[in-house]
Amino acid sequence: MLDPAAFVHRPGSVRAEHLSAALPAFALAVMLGIIFWIQPRALSYFGINLLLNLSVPLILAAMAQMLIISLGDIDLSIGSFVGFVTCVVAVFLASAPLLAAAILLAAIGVYAGTAMLIFYRSLPSIVVTLGMSFVWLGLSLLILPSPGGLAPDWLTGLLDAKPPLLPLPVWIAVLAAACGHWAVMRSSYGVVLRGAGANPKAVARSGWSLVRVRVVVYAAAGCLAVLAGIVLSAITTSGDPNVAPAYTLLSIGAVILGGGSFTGGIISPVGVVIGAMTFSLAASLLSFLQLPPVWQTGAQGAILFLVLAGRVLVQGRKP
Amino acid sequence: MQSTASSLFRVSTRRTPLLGAALALAALLALQASPARAEDGVAKADTSQKRIGFSNSYAGNSFRQVMVKSWQDVATQARKDRLIGDSPVVSANNSVTEQAAHIQNMILQGYDAIVILAASDTALNGVVKQACDAGIVVVSFAGIVTQPCAYQVNYDWASYGKQEIDYVAQRLKGKGNLLEIRGIAGDSTDRDISAGIHKALKNYPDLKIVGMVYGQWTAAVAQKEVAGLIPSLPQVDAVVDQGGDGYGAARAFEASGRPMPIIVMGNRQDELAWWKQQHTQKQYETFSISATPSISQVAFWVAQQILAGRKVPKYVEVPLLRIDARDRDAWLADTPAGGVANPFYTQGLVVSIIDANAHRKPLPAIPAPK
Numbered sequence: 215m216l217d218p219a220a221f222v223h224r225p226g227s228v229r230a231e232h233l234s235a236a237l238p239a240f241a242l243a244v245m246l247g248i249i250f251w252i253q254p255r256a257l258s259y260f261g262i263n264l265l266l267n268l269s270v271p272l273i274l275a276a277m278a279q280m281l282i283i284s285l286g287d288i289d290l291s292i293g294s295f296v297g298f299v300t301c302v303v304a305v306f307l308a309s310a311p312l313l314a315a316a317i318l319l320a321a322i323g324v325y326a327g328t329a330m331l332i333f334y335r336s337l338p339s340i341v342v343t344l345g346m347s348f349v350w351l352g353l354s355l356l357i358l359p360s361p362g363g364l365a366p367d368w369l370t371g372l373l374d375a376k377p378p379l380l381p382l383p384v385w386i387a388v389l390a391a392a393c394g395h396w397a398v399m400r401s402s403y404g405v406v407l408r409g410a411g412a413n414p415k416a417v418a419r420s421g422w423s424l425v426r427v428r429v430v431v432y433a434a435a436g437c438l439a440v441l442a443g444i445v446l447s448a449i450t451t452s453g454d455p456n457v458a459p460a461y462t463l464l465s466i467g468a469v470i471l472g473g474g475s476f477t478g479g480i481i482s483p484v485g486v487v488i489g490a491m492t493f494s495l496a497a498s499l500l501s502f503l504q505l506p507p508v509w510q511t512g513a514q515g516a517i518l519f520l521v522l523a524g525r526v527l528v529q530g531r532k533p
Numbered sequence: 534m535q536s537t538a539s540s541l542f543r544v545s546t547r548r549t550p551l552l553g554a555a556l557a558l559a560a561l562l563a564l565q566a567s568p569a570r571a572e573d574g575v576a577k578a579d580t581s582q583k584r585i586g587f588s589n590s591y592a593g594n595s596f597r598q599v600m601v602k603s604w605q606d607v608a609t610q611a612r613k614d615r616l617i618g619d620s621p622v623v624s625a626n627n628s629v630t631e632q633a634a635h636i637q638n639m640i641l642q643g644y645d646a647i648v649i650l651a652a653s654d655t656a657l658n659g660v661v662k663q664a665c666d667a668g669i670v671v672v673s674f675a676g677i678v679t680q681p682c683a684y685q686v687n688y689d690w691a692s693y694g695k696q697e698i699d700y701v702a703q704r705l706k707g708k709g710n711l712l713e714i715r716g717i718a719g720d721s722t723d724r725d726i727s728a729g730i731h732k733a734l735k736n737y738p739d740l741k742i743v744g745m746v747y748g749q750w751t752a753a754v755a756q757k758e759v760a761g762l763i764p765s766l767p768q769v770d771a772v773v774d775q776g777g778d779g780y781g782a783a784r785a786f787e788a789s790g791r792p793m794p795i796i797v798m799g800n801r802q803d804e805l806a807w808w809k810q811q812h813t814q815k816q817y818e819t820f821s822i823s824a825t826p827s828i829s830q831v832a833f834w835v836a837q838q839i840l841a842g843r844k845v846p847k848y849v850e851v852p853l854l855r856i857d858a859r860d861r862d863a864w865l866a867d868t869p870a871g872g873v874a875n876p877f878y879t880q881g882l883v884v885s886i887i888d889a890n891a892h893r894k895p896l897p898a899i900p901a902p903k
Contacts, residue, residue, distance in 0.1 A: 256641045264637045264663070268630055360721075361653045370659070450633065451662075452655035457629050497631050501623045501638045 237528060238471050238488045241521045245495045252502045263381035267373070267449060269494035270383050271296065272464060273390055274442035276472075276490040277483065278435040279465035284398070285411045285431055286478025287332065287339035291347035292439055293462035295321070297455045298350040299443020304363025304453025311366075318440050325436030329428045347462070354455035361454035365447045373448040387487050394483025407431055412479025464493050471522060492521065573891070575884050576843035581615040583646070583840045585833065586639040590632050590652035590676060592624035596826050599875060600650075603827035607834075607878070616880070617837055629656040636660045639669075646670040646836040650829070651678045670839045674832035674851075675824075684839070686832045686849045688824055690722055693853055694729025694773070697797045698737065700820055701771040704795055708739040709770030712762075712794070714748040714755055714782060716775045726775050743767055748778035752803060755781030763789045771795040776823040776873075779804040783811075799823040800854060800874040805865040812858070821856040821864075825899075827875045834883035845887055852886065852896035860901035867902040876902070 249265065250257040256265055275292055282289040299318065306314035328346060332339050375382055398404040409417040410427045418424050442461075447453055470476075471492060472485025496517045505513055587604055591597055601622055608620040623639075625632035629652045637660055639647050647664055651657050651673055658680040664671050665682035674686035701711065713730060716723035734740055744766050748755030755778035763769075763785060772782050776799020786793055793811070798804040798821035811817035831851050839845050854874060856864050864874045876899050885897045 253642050255643060261641050264641055268634045268637065271630075362655045446630070449659050450629065450656040451659040452653075454629060454653050454656045457653070457656055460626075460628050460630065494634065497625075497634050498638050501635050502642070504621050 266383035271442040271446035273490040276465040276468035278438035281435040291343040293459040294347040294350040296443040296458045298354040300447035301354045301358040301453040303447040308366040322436035326433040329432035363453040391487040408479045576841035578841040585620040585646040586644040589624040591627040600826035604829040607830040649673040651676040690725035691729030695733040697773045698733035710743045713745045714774035750777035752781035759785035802868045830878040863901040
């Protein structure tokens with residue numbers, strides 16, 4: 215059944231759509247503005263680099279989460295998976311690079327396998343990935359019982375690169391947004407991907423193999439999450455099973471903040487990148503404002519709630 | 534108290550981030566302009582305009598809250614005395630990435646020193662290196678970081694166990710049965726205190742550990758665990774523990790009707806109060822020892838002294854607070870119900886701790902409150 219209202223052009227709806235897309239960007243700009251106003255020193259190549267380099271792994275993790283959410287699924291294992299990757303990098307990458315690569319490839323394979331399990335057994339992804347989060351945490355603890363290890367020097371050096379014009383984190387964010395936008399919104403496969411989330415039956419009827427689409431998407435998400443872990447271990451120079459449990463909820467938050475929706479098929483890669491940056495800057499903003507420590511955690515939530523509420527108000531629909 | 538011990542002291546060979554020549558030059562000039570480094574005693578260079586940021590990994594339990602409050606108290610006092618500019622606290626929610634971001638912000642805000650209670654002893658090494666490269670003094674305490682450019686302020690947990698065994702051996706003339714109460718399984722502090730106990734026991738072949746329970750540093754858990762074990766034990770002459778569990782053990786022995794062993798106390802208000810009451814009734818004797826949340830104040834003064842030009846060793850060991858019978862009532866009067874004895878570390882006291890560390894001399898005792 216088609217909803218006839220969908221064909222009625224409501225004046226202003228397009229503008230609302232644009233407004234809601236611009237809102238996270240606006241929030242990000244306001245945050246940056248306040249930080250630069252409090253601390254003009256931050257408005258420099260070095261300052262922006264320091265301010266944003268921790269948002270890079272979160273951007274990559276949020277992109278991975280975006281792919282899963284676009285299928286109408288949700289990945290609760292991404293935080294502990296990123297932690298697992300940092301452990302593999304810190305323990306094996308310097309001494310046995312081939313072994314490290316093999317483990318990470320196998321981990322991506324497990325992601326693809328998870329997609330099959332969810333599809334063939336019709337299991338809810340939320341339960342399967344919650345189970346997987348404990349699997350990854352357990353494996354991390356086997357590899358690295360207490361935080362430590364050392365990321366190889368070439369990797370930390372890579373993240374210390376000083377590209378021209380803009381600091382590395384900005385380049386990565388722009389690149390991630392551009393690639394994501396092309397792959398998901400512009401390429402023909404992106405259409406199929408979004409269709410598989412929004413209307414899987416129609417996609418199956420037009421001859422696409424649903425299970426293949428889902429396996430490819432999960433594997434791609436696994437790749438992005440591996441990248442997130444590699445970048446994070448380069449920044450922290452070490453591995454830690456519990457380095458990023460917060461990434462699970464922050465990545466989901468970034469997808470929703472950036473205009474995505476749990477119903478599947480509705481996502482915005484550019485919005486996700488901006489959402490992830492907003493999340494990682496929220497904490498920084500509070501420390502620049504020098505709020506008393508007891509208020510900080512709650513205030514972080516309040517900032518995000520405000521941005522989200524603003525989006526719902528502008529859009530007039532539930533995220 | 535989450536303290537992480539790691540044997541991975543390693544030198545990371547990251548390339549120095551490009552700070553802009555200006556910053557490096559400024560640091561260099563500041564170094565040139567600082568007065569001749571004082572060898573001993575209080576360094577007096579003007580630090581009234583200097584700023585120290587405190588990055589705390591977690592503020593969600595009572596120990597940490599007292600620790601943050603101790604920092605704020607000493608910072609307020611030091612600002613009144615024109616010894617420091619401003620020294621705010623930023624707490625992360627036990628998340629390494631969040632804390633790393635906080636430290637990066639402090640680098641941007643141009644703090645002269647950053648004091649860190651770390652969520653992980655290795656994962657902050659990257660940002661700590663960035664701070665050192667920016668010419669910032671980094672002091673980590675209790676939850677230390679292993680990056681070699683940072684100063685470490687910490688307890689020697691093994692000495693905790695040694696002082697317990699030495700006292701008990703002297704009281705029992707080297708012969709008797711001991712019950713050991715441990716903290717939380719898998720915790721590094723628990724491991725280090727217990728290792729200190731067992732190492733010290735090697736000097737007294739006639740002291741035997743006849744039982745062991747995990748009391749989780751809380752009276753209620755210790756009471757339950759000890760009560761469950763007592764029936765299977767021979768006579769217990771002394772209880773060695775880790776603090777917070779002494780009162781619970783005492784209650785368990787009271788209920789069992791057995792003779793009261795020497796229970797080492799851990800500076801908690803309930804432990805000191807019980808000890809005082811037993812002493813008035815039955816001439817009961819023991820001693821009390823523990824870490825103090827106000828170790829944050831030691832880290833504060835260490836940072837202030839480095840900024841003032843004092844030469845400080847990279848590792849500063851802090852004395853545990855030991856309370857003997859003569860000071861018991863003074864500490865008890867000074868400790869709120871439900872709290873733990875928490876001395877106020879003055880600049881003079883911390884400088885004498887630094888001096889003792891610099892010359893490898895015995896650490897000074899912490900004076901009782903007046």
